[in-house]
Amino acid sequence: MTAAYPTLDDHLAGQDVPEALKVVVAAIATECVAIAGVVRLGGLAGALGLAGTANVQDEEQKKLDVMTNDMLTERLKACQPVAAVGSEEMDLIEPTGRTGGYLVTFDPLDGSSNIDINAPVGTIFSILPAPEGRAPVEADFLIGGRKQVGAGYAVYGAQTMLVLTLSGGVTGFTLDAQGRWHLTNPDIVVPADTKEFAINMSNRRHWAPAVRAYIDDCLAGKTGPRGKDFNMRWVAAMVADVHRVLMRGGVFLYPWDQREPDRPGKLRLLYEGAPMALLIERAGGKATTDGVTPILDVIPRNLHERCAVALGSANEIDAYAGTPAGNDLRQV
Incomplete structure (x- = not known):
């Protein structure tokens, strides 16, 4: 049945955005698949409980906060178009040694207090343009949300979903049993009224x-x-x-x-x-x-x-x- 739904790769191929940006999104999406696997295993992956450390906000970190932060940081630092990353769990930015391309910020495991009770958690990310011709510094991240070239999140729940915006509109993808993202929500719109x-x-x-x-x-x-x-x-x-x-x-x-x-x-x-x-x-x-x-x-x-x-x-x-x-x- 999943053959009826375009894949994330199909969707990205049709987007009028730089190829380098597509590479960054694909890298994040791939690591979110890996994180979904760790979340799914929970205690079997040693992911439950406190890590015994605190983040820059002096908040106790869960083991999965640290694990997912390391996973995303490693993936993105190896991604060629990424010049630097910043995380809720890290005091400072981490440059990759490259210039140009993109900066990526992320909350590696939003809602991590839910992990021990098997309630939904997720990964939130933002992609910003990097400066050309020099190594990025902290000030390059402080440019405001209108400058984002892409943003999204993965939510690990009854279904694992990736929700994404690039040049315009919001799309949703569902993860299948083989670790592939399929476009299931091509045009997400928030109703103007609610109860x-x-x-x-x-x-x-x-x-x-x-x-x-x-x-x-x-x-x-x-x-x-x-x-x-x-x-x-x-x-x-x-x-x-x-x-x-x-x-x-x-x-x-x-x-x-x-x-x-x-x-x-x-x-x-x-x-x-x-x-x-x-x-x-x-x-x-x-x-x-x-x-x-x-x-x-x-x-x-x-x-x-x-x-x-x-x-x-x-x-x-x-x-x-x-x-x-x-x-x-x-x-x-």
Whole structure:
């Protein structure tokens, strides 16, 4: 049956993008197949539990965080068009010794806290242009999400899927038993309206007043100011929650909260916010920090810049931005 679906190689061959970019995407996709195999085996691959180390954000790393980071870094440093890589799990960029081509950033295993309970996890990646004629430095990564030449993620769940955007549009591929990607979702579009939201409700007491007001309005249902019943969904892995939004609509919210008042948010701009924002915008949705400011317009100040995130169905993001109390959504 898979013969009825074009392969990733078929799809890339028809894309009007540089051949070198196709090589980079193919390398990432190949390594995501290998990561899917490790995730599938779990404890049999020695992938469960803590690694006993911390990343640059002083977060405890899971064994699979370290394993997948090493796998992707090794694959990409061997990929000829890649000049340097940056990862959520690494303090600094790692140049390859080559110039020109592309820079790649990634979150090697988003939602890694889910791995021990066999819930969905994923890999998020972003591809940026590298400088010509010289070795890349950190500043070359800090150019903003609009400069991305490609972005995507793999989600390791009931099916393993790769979701990708290059020159335009968003496409989805499903992994078969032989390790080949097949185009199963050729034109992903986020519906403009929704009755679903995803947010970590346990943080409610820490949100700005306007965020609490928006969620309270949703929870009020048909008799409340929104006039419709909402469902809440929360997988605790951005890649899985955003995948649901892309597949059927909804909004994903990770707002500023008062526990870290000097930080604009929790999620990483380069490794999570920017690539997911490009996918959502290309699929017809909106991706903002606060309902108003596009994530893709935010210029990172460092490799591990954080941001608030509000993305998904366009009309619902507008409703979020219009919540009474206004600028409290954008409190930083």
